[in-house]
Amino acid sequence: MPASPAVATAGSATAGQGTRRRAGRPVGGVLDKGGITEGALGLIEKKGYDGLTMAALARSLNVAPSALYNHVKSKRDVLLLVEDHLASLVDVSAFGAGPWEDAVRKWAWSYRDVFSRHTPLIPVIAVLPVTDAPQTLAMYETVSSGFRDAGFPEERIVSSIVALESFIFGSAYDVTAPADIFDPGTMAEATPSFTGAVRSLAEQGHERPADVAFSLGLEALISGLGGLRG
């Protein structure tokens, strides 16, 4: 059933992303980085990150697993393609269109929301050289430009962004945590202060406790970092 080599030629397309091919190349390939990214995203949406295997990805593209390795060096490369695509979904539109505080707020919430649905990528981003991720780099350019215009001293811009980003990544995990994560269980009597604090928060009846913590931390960071401006 695995179709003869060029049978599926008609499909996907989405070509022309970056990688200009040299002359003298056949046009038959079903695959390219764009198509692989799309396939991976679709697979993640349907089956989650556990379902994202090289075999499943190849299958969704009607291709043998080994064919993928003509286009990506490793599975990590696939994750990188996905990550960079996600960066383009982060909302940076408020930078340059209003006060710095509002822009950071909008950007941070959007950034957290995007990656809270893709937490398995966070360890990948953390050590990802931006060189390999053009969309991610574009996001940084817009954000750092917004910080500069807001009056940040140049040598503090990157550190401030990194601090915010660290908080954002950590908070993305919180969103996925089970509701009863802080239930002390049988140890409740041994931990009265913590147990009381957990109960008290629960009684507030917030829809999403993770949002309360995120808002609290974000506002603290915004006002604290905002004080660095000249």
Next chain:
Amino acid sequence: MPASPAVATAGSATAGQGTRRRAGRPVGGVLDKGGITEGALGLIEKKGYDGLTMAALARSLNVAPSALYNHVKSKRDVLLLVEDHLASLVDVSAFGAGPWEDAVRKWAWSYRDVFSRHTPLIPVIAVLPVTDAPQTLAMYETVSSGFRDAGFPEERIVSSIVALESFIFGSAYDVTAPADIFDPGTMAEATPSFTGAVRSLAEQGHERPADVAFSLGLEALISGLGGLRG
């Protein structure tokens, strides 16, 4: 060479952690949760998290891989044991022994340092019910008690700790990032603002740029969250 069942009986010990065994049990086991934790920690130290396989762990305990499954349900259980042990290494000594700001500062730096050497555990902690991690729970008790004594309203204690923790976990990743992670490479001309900001930080010549960002964010959080006290 894989020794007859009870040959290594003399070893490890470290018994008595929680799991009281019922009467009528042989004493021959080389393994218990304490021994497994020690073995895993040693392996991580020597070979890193890639080297922590069930086979390698069993080998380091002079036991067959399948034997481990009499004591843990899965590899995730092993990671959990390790995580809980690490929680006991976090320095909470300053709570109750000085101003709240200093206690949080000391705790946060210590917390980040411990987990920056164990980042593969971060995704595990994030969704780990504290019930299964007594040492972790003990840490929370001390910290939340410190927040309470400092005058935090009860319903804000957990959210404040979560916000700090999120920042700490995200920052732990930064420590492990390669030095050139922000090198824009060939895209430098396309991203003048970001490139300038990166250069400017580099010229400051900080030993560990991650520490600058962490300090910046932590101080912002401390002063922002500190304002919640009654």
Next chain:
DNA sequence: CTTATAAATGAATGGTATTCATTTAGTGGT
């Protein structure tokens, strides 16, 4: 001595990413 049981074994199982020699099929030059 018998019986029950925790704890060990080793052989399988099913899944994983990745490599490699080989084949296919377009493209440009002659």
Next chain:
DNA sequence: ACCACTAAATGAATACCATTCATTTATAAG
């Protein structure tokens, strides 16, 4: 119209990996 080149596909093989299971061993209790 042929040829040489090469990107891109194949499928079989490799080396791990966590996990399961029927079986065996060794101790402790009655």
